[in-house]
Amino acid sequence: MIEETEKEIKILAIESSCDETAAAVVVNGRKVLSNVISSQIDIHKLYGGVVPEIASRKHIEKVTQVIDEALKEAGVTLDDIDAVGVTYGPGLVGALLVGVSAAKALAYAAKKPLVGVHHIEGHISANYITHPELEPPFLCMVVSGGHTHLTYVKDYGKYEIIGKTRDDAAGEAFDKVARAIGLGYPGGPKIQKLALEGNKDAIAFPRAKIADAEYDFSFSGVKSAVLNYINQCEMKGEEVNRADVAASFQESVVDVIVTHTIHAAKALGINKVALAGGVASNTALRSGMDEAAKKAGFTLYYPEPILCTDNAAMIGAAAYYEYIAGNTSGLDLNAVPNLKIGER
Ligand code: KG4
Ligand code: ZN
Secondary structure, X not given: OOOOOOOOOEEEEEEOOOOEEEEEEEEOXXXXXXXXXXXXXXXXXXXXXXXXXXXXHHHHHHHHHHHXXXXXXXXXXXXXXXXXXXXXXXOOHHHHHHHHHHHHHHHHHHOOOXXXXXXXXXXXXXXXXXXXXXXXXXXXXXXXXXXXXXXXXXXXXXXXXXXEEOOOOHHHHHHXXXXXXXXXXXXXXXXXXXXXXXXXXXXXXXXXXXXXXXXXXXXXXXXXXHHHHHHHHHHOOOOOOHHHHHHHHHHHXXXXXXXXXXXXXXXXXXXXXXXXXXXXXXXXXXXXXXXXXXXXXXXXXXXXXXXXXXXXXXXXXXXXXXXXXXXXXXXXXXXXXXXXXXXX
16 A cells, blocks of 8 residues: 555546547646547437447547647656556446557557546546545546436445446437437537526426346436437427427436435435436436535535546546556456456
């Protein structure tokens, strides 16, 4: 175990699990010296979603340049770095492999320790950057394009999943509903914008409950309800009010997320609640959670928007806590597309 206060520990972190090629330099898990993100969204939106093969190829083209930029912007060289952190799962295998291979090559060449990081642990750790005072234990609702995990953060690097989605992730539901009402990819920000012009109480979309697991989620029902609603309007020759659909759909997702999180925090006796992941930048979710947390007497944390979406600074924050706990990886580290949280 390395003493936290002994010296400044600088991590060079790399993230390539989906459609963002990212590198960052983070000091002591909390201070960001650089956070470079090269997004592939403009390419994937031509296809309405992420195309894995294209993602891997684009990562290969960008990864070296992004790492160089991150070091340059931070004003450091590889010699100044204490360890190389990298996302090794979950995610798209070909995409993950690019970051993992780059990190292994750098760690080997510069003789620096390598730290494999779980992508979701990264999303959670983004909160440590925005809120330097935040320490575990707390409850974190991770809502992204691929994940919906209500996570009990017991300590640094110690997680317990309290609830998760049985089908679509929250962000995936936003993306699919956006496509159904003719908005492009990624759908979340577009639904949020259109919802501002609509009435959230106009259509009563369902809030799914799972009988045997009260903190689990299901978003495929609300997605189907939106599709049915649109079909029915078309059959009756009625015009679909897309803004009302966006606002009412968003409200049903926000309602379920807020209710489950507050309910679980009360049951666990935790008064610190956090949000993380791409959907955590949703303004309706933030204000809904703000209101509910205030009412319950909880303190609410969420990362600034740039740290909600996929980035490498969050991987640097998570890697720091693994590094000081002595959890480094061998050069045989592999990409694990379905990596479970808390596994190493
Ligand atoms: O965390 P993230 O960047 O990537 C994954 O790890 O999946 O999350 C991307 C997801 C997409 O589904 C996107 O539509 C959603 O986050 N998203 C939002 C918002 N911004 C991004 N969903 C709702 N409201 C937003 N403002
Ligand atoms: Zn993510």
